[in-house]
Amino acid sequence: MAILVEEDTKILIQGITGGFGGRHAQLSLDYGTQVVAGVTPGKGGQMFADQVPIFDTVEEAVAETGATVSALFVPPPFAGDAILEGVDAGLDLVCAITEGIPVTDMMKVKAGMQGKKTRLIGPNCPGIVTPGTGENSHGGCRIGIAPGYIHKKGSIGVVSRSGTLTYEAVWQVTSMGLGQSTCVGIGGDPINGTSHLDVLKMFNDDPETEAIIMIGEIGGSAEEEAAAWAKENCDKPIAGFIAGATAPPGRRMGHAGAIVSGGMGTAEAKKAAMADAGIVVAETPSEMGAALKKAMG
Amino acid sequence: MNIHEYQAKELFEKFGVPTPKGDVANTAEEARKIAESFDSNLYAVKSQVHAGGRGKGTFKNGYQGGVQIVKTAAEVEEAAKNMIGEVLVTHQTGEEGKLVSKVMVADAVEIEKEYYLSILMDREHSCPVIVASTEGGMNIEDVAEETPELIHKEVIHPLAGLQAYEVRKLCKKLGLSGGTAKAFAKTLKSLMKLFIECDCDMVEINPLVTTPDGEVMALDAKFSFDDNALYRHPEIQALHDPSEEDPREVEAAKYDLNYIGLDGNIACLVNGAGLAMSTMDIIKHSGGEPANFLDVGGGATQEQVANAFKIICSDPNVKGILVNIFGGIMDCDVIAKGIVAASKEVNLEVPLVVRLEGNNVAAGKETLANSDVDLIAADDLADAAKKAVAAIS
Numbered sequence: 001m002a003i004l005v006e007e008d009t010k011i012l013i014q015g016i017t018g019g020f021g022g023r024h025a026q027l028s029l030d031y032g033t034q035v036v037a038g039v040t041p042g043k044g045g046q047m048f049a050d051q052v053p054i055f056d057t058v059e060e061a062v063a064e065t066g067a068t069v070s071a072l073f074v075p076p077p078f079a080g081d082a083i084l085e086g087v088d089a090g091l092d093l094v095c096a097i098t099e100g101i102p103v104t105d106m107m108k109v110k111a112g113m114q115g116k117k118t119r120l121i122g123p124n125c126p127g128i129v130t131p132g133t134g135e136n137s138h139g140g141c142r143i144g145i146a147p148g149y150i151h152k153k154g155s156i157g158v159v160s161r162s163g164t165l166t167y168e169a170v171w172q173v174t175s176m177g178l179g180q181s182t183c184v185g186i187g188g189d190p191i192n193g194t195s196h197l198d199v200l201k202m203f204n205d206d207p208e209t210e211a212i213i214m215i216g217e218i219g220g221s222a223e224e225e226a227a228a229w230a231k232e233n234c235d236k237p238i239a240g241f242i243a244g245a246t247a248p249p250g251r252r253m254g255h256a257g258a259i260v261s262g263g264m265g266t267a268e269a270k271k272a273a274m275a276d277a278g279i280v281v282a283e284t285p286s287e288m289g290a291a292l293k294k295a296m297g
Numbered sequence: 298m299n300i301h302e303y304q305a306k307e308l309f310e311k312f313g314v315p316t317p318k319g320d321v322a323n324t325a326e327e328a329r330k331i332a333e334s335f336d337s338n339l340y341a342v343k344s345q346v347h348a349g350g351r352g353k354g355t356f357k358n359g360y361q362g363g364v365q366i367v368k369t370a371a372e373v374e375e376a377a378k379n380m381i382g383e384v385l386v387t388h389q390t391g392e393e394g395k396l397v398s399k400v401m402v403a404d405a406v407e408i409e410k411e412y413y414l415s416i417l418m419d420r421e422h423s424c425p426v427i428v429a430s431t432e433g434g435m436n437i438e439d440v441a442e443e444t445p446e447l448i449h450k451e452v453i454h455p456l457a458g459l460q461a462y463e464v465r466k467l468c469k470k471l472g473l474s475g476g477t478a479k480a481f482a483k484t485l486k487s488l489m490k491l492f493i494e495c496d497c498d499m500v501e502i503n504p505l506v507t508t509p510d511g512e513v514m515a516l517d518a519k520f521s522f523d524d525n526a527l528y529r530h531p532e533i534q535a536l537h538d539p540s541e542e543d544p545r546e547v548e549a550a551k552y553d554l555n556y557i558g559l560d561g562n563i564a565c566l567v568n569g570a571g572l573a574m575s576t577m578d579i580i581k582h583s584g585g586e587p588a589n590f591l592d593v594g595g596g597a598t599q600e601q602v603a604n605a606f607k608i609i610c611s612d613p614n615v616k617g618i619l620v621n622i623f624g625g626i627m628d629c630d631v632i633a634k635g636i637v638a639a640s641k642e643v644n645l646e647v648p649l650v651v652r653l654e655g656n657n658v659a660a661g662k663e664t665l666a667n668s669d670v671d672l673i674a675a676d677d678l679a680d681a682a683k684k685a686v687a688a689i690s
Binding site for chain 1: 441578
């Protein structure tokens with residue numbers, strides 16, 4: 001077991017013929033992921049890398065291949081439409097990698113998804129990895145842009161807003177000889193589909209996950225909400241880290257959502273909320289692995 | 298992205314949010330002509346800089362106050378002469394201040410009462426939220442802290458939009474009735490239309506005033522636009538004033554680099570926003586001060602890395618450099634080659650600490666070792682930060 005995706009989950013790639021989407025589709029294939037379809041309007045009937053059929057619509061791709069999850073690399077002006085197309089086709093999960101989607105577009109997309117079965121991860125996220133059992137975790141399900149080889153099948157769940165910080169945490173966990181159940185990048189945008197809290201609940205319910213690393217950053221209050229829930233409800237040890245303690249107020253630190261405004265969303269408040277919930281907070285990103293060890297006792 | 302007050306006034310006029318009569322002037326003479334163009338016995342002359350606290354600011358020439366209320370067109374000209382071409386220092390500009398190249402001349406309308414009104418994109422509800430208060434003209438964060446009961450919020454449905462009952466509720470809470478309530482309703486609807494159509498993150502009117510004639514007017518405004526949506530608003534992009542920004546940031550933007558200048562002396566070059574923030578944090582944690590935030594992105598090219606390197610080296614405050622790369626997909630050797638190429642070009646004179654990890658790291662380390670670049674290699678991020686701090690002390 002893992003969360004969100006298993007080794008044999010069939011995925012399709014929206015935007016597979018773009019440079020970025022194509023490159024990462026190939027890396028997922030190389031990792032052993034079940035990439036069964038691509039979708040690019042107007043390019044239906046072609047093949048990707050001589051092995052993955054391309055369709056004009058998500059509906060056709062689902063009907064022909066049985067794909068249940070989408071990795072979305074569609075450029076920002078068309079990404080909102082592409083997410084809703086995935087929802088319309090009844091996918092279980094849409095994972096939007098695209099960075100730079102206008103906030104009002106995401107507002108409408110999120111409202112349009114109300115009551116539908118599809119879950120959205122992202123946008124502006126590195127994706128999801130459920131490591132496989134092969135060499136360098138080959139054979140796992142890699143959705144998005146994370147480097148597959150740094151993973152190792154195991155029992156640590158990782159959830160983060162940031163890509164490279166996730167890799168940093170994953171690498172430390174792997175180097176310690178432990179491995180990951182699933183790693184989820186929820187993205188750095190102010191409006192996203194899945195929160196830290198949503199993922200914590202999934203890890204808590206997943207029998208394979210024994211401990212959790214939760215990585216947050218300045219801006220918003222999602223980390224505080226997750227910590228408050230964990231304090232009362234989470235049965236598993238959690239280690240945490242928050243980036244952006246030295247970020248100047250009022251400035252967006254790379255991620256559209258990483259901003260301290262009006263004294264809200266500071267690293268200090270988030271760390272305090274985590275510590276209050278019994279989460280072992282790493283002072284620096286180098287200490288995430290050590291914090292995990294401490295949390296696990 | 299932020300804009301000037303006069304640009305905000307132009308946007309308000311376009312969408313039907315009432316503002317006092319007035320215009321923007323580039324010279325003292327233009328300022329006088331604007332004052333002469335409409336009848337008034339009181340004029341406001343306002344320095345056009347992005348920073349707040351203009352009224353209480355001081356010019357480097359000794360002139361007090363970046364906002365003046367005067368009685369005649371001649372006095373308007375005099376005030377404008379003291380502001381245009383001068384540097385204004387406020388609590389938000391820092392010591393170096395901001396050069397004032399334009400002033401706004403406006404009718405200083407008679408005020409009955411001041412209010413606060415803003416719309417912002419709320420991440421918790423994933424939709425716009427209206428914030429209104431009877432405590433206009435004050436710092437709203439102070440009001441929220443001291444008298445939270447005087448702050449009224451309406452959460453707007455993302456698809457249905459602003460409803461009439463929501464406006465009525467706010468009018469009731471603000472104590473507005475009759476013609477003033479009608480004028481407020483019209484203003485708020487116009488403001489909401491502007492907020493959505495221009496892809497704003499936030500628009501704030503402080504103060505919004507009522508006049509003895511029952512009019513409602515925006516006397517000052519602050520806008521923040523969603524950078525992600527600027528591609529579909531060339532007219533708003535055209536309002537961008539690079540002279541209001543750190544020149545290093547303007548330069549970095551040319552190469553699609555995410556750079557924010559800070560006051561410290563250890564520069565950093567990192568891939569990924571989260572890791573870049575954490576690198577700043579760990580420099581501070583190790584006893585140093587970061588000179589910048591710099592995210593070269595997940596797919597940076599050798600050229601981008603070289604340009605990033607040049608920008609951080611051009612900062613005279615920089616006494617040391619920390620490069621922290623976790624090459625996931627990004628090839629560490631690409632980064633290494635970029636560093637070598639750039640350090641040759643910029644004639645590197647400060648210590649350089651490099652931490653490389655990840656994809657093709659062996660080749661990257663070999664590229665660095667075989668070059669004649671003088672650098673300090675680090676094993677992990679903590680080690681790199683310690684070495685960077687030690688190297689400059």
